[in-house]
Amino acid sequence: AGAVIRIKNFAHPISVARKVLEEIPHLMLSGKGAELFARLMGFREISPNEQYANTDDREIEKLPEDYREFVRKYSKLLAEQRTFSTVGAVAIDSKGHIVAGTSTGGIAHAFPGRVGDTPIIGAGTFASRSAGASATGLGEGILRVSVTRKLVELVEGGQAVQEACDRVVEICSERGFQCGVIALDAEGNAGLSHNGFFMPTMYSRFD
Ligand code: ASP
Numbered sequence: 001a002g003a004v005i006r007i008k009n010f011a012h013p014i015s016v017a018r019k020v021l022e023e024i025p026h027l028m029l030s031g032k033g034a035e036l037f038a039r040l041m042g043f044r045e046i047s048p049n050e051q052y053a054n055t056d057d058r059e060i061e062k063l064p065e066d067y068r069e070f071v072r073k074y075s076k077l078l079a080e081q082r083t084f085s086t087v088g089a090v091a092i093d094s095k096g097h098i099v100a101g102t103s104t105g106g107i108a109h110a111f112p113g114r115v116g117d118t119p120i121i122g123a124g125t126f127a128s129r130s131a132g133a134s135a136t137g138l139g140e141g142i143l144r145v146s147v148t149r150k151l152v153e154l155v156e157g158g159q160a161v162q163e164a165c166d167r168v169v170e171i172c173s174e175r176g177f178q179c180g181v182i183a184l185d186a187e188g189n190a191g192l193s194h195n196g197f198f199m200p201t202m203y204s205r206f207d
Contacts, residue, residue, distance in 0.1 A: 003028040003119035009045045010038050014103040017119070028119065077109035086118055088134025090127070090184045098184060100125050100132035100148070107139065117142035122149035131155040131164070133183040136199065141177030151183055161191035169193040 002021030005028065007013045016038040020029055029037050039045070086104040102125040104118040116139025117123035124135050126148035133148035147168050154164035165181050172179035173195045180194030182201055190203050 001027050001121045004034040005115055005119045006031040007034040010043050011046050014101055074109040086136040088182055090132040090134055090182055092184050092188050096186055098127045098132040100127040100134050102134045122146050126152050128152050131183055131185045133181055135181045137179035138177040141172055141175055145171055155185050161185040161189050165191035165193035169195050
């Protein structure tokens with residue numbers, strides 16, 4: 001696995017994450033180290049205006065002196081959030097190798113420095129020899145449940161991939177947060193489930 005967090009001014013952080021997977025023994029790089037690694041790998045830097053990010057250093061400067069007021073206000077907005085911008089993919093090749101990838105701009109109304117579920121292996125993204133999964137929704141909830149790891153373990157335990165998707169989303173609903181998942185098992189069967197928000201999905205098969 002490979003992941004990067006807090007990386008700025010690169011157009012496709014997930015491509016840098018893939019290089020982490022391929023090139024170094026670590027699983028995750030963050031901040032300036034991730035940016036240095038991206039440069040070393042030959043990725044092109046873009047200007048801040050060309051990228052999309054919900055919370056950046058400019059917002060840190062805007063933080064009110066009474067940060068508790070900020071946290072109260074934004075915690076409420078965070079819990080009410082209903083739109084998610086994460087992009088996820090799960091694929092299996094003809095040899096049965098399963099991969100999953102997830103990339104996000106994060107969420108709105110987050111405290112600067114917040115890390116969501118997306119780059120955390122087993123939370124927003126997970127793949128084993130048996131199944132792979134990608135999640136979207138409220139990161140704070142997805143992290144607590146370890147949604148994609150749980151989903152894959154359910155498949156490993158004998159559940160059909162669609163049932164496993166439904167089960168993890170049911171757990172998220174019981175806990176009161178929004179979540180959506182896509183998944184594939186080792187036979188290429190696809191599953192998807194989400195609890196009620198707009199989540200466009202696509203499935204393709206190339207024989
Ligand atoms: N899961 C992402 C996060 O919490 C948000 C999303 O799915 O769009 O950072």
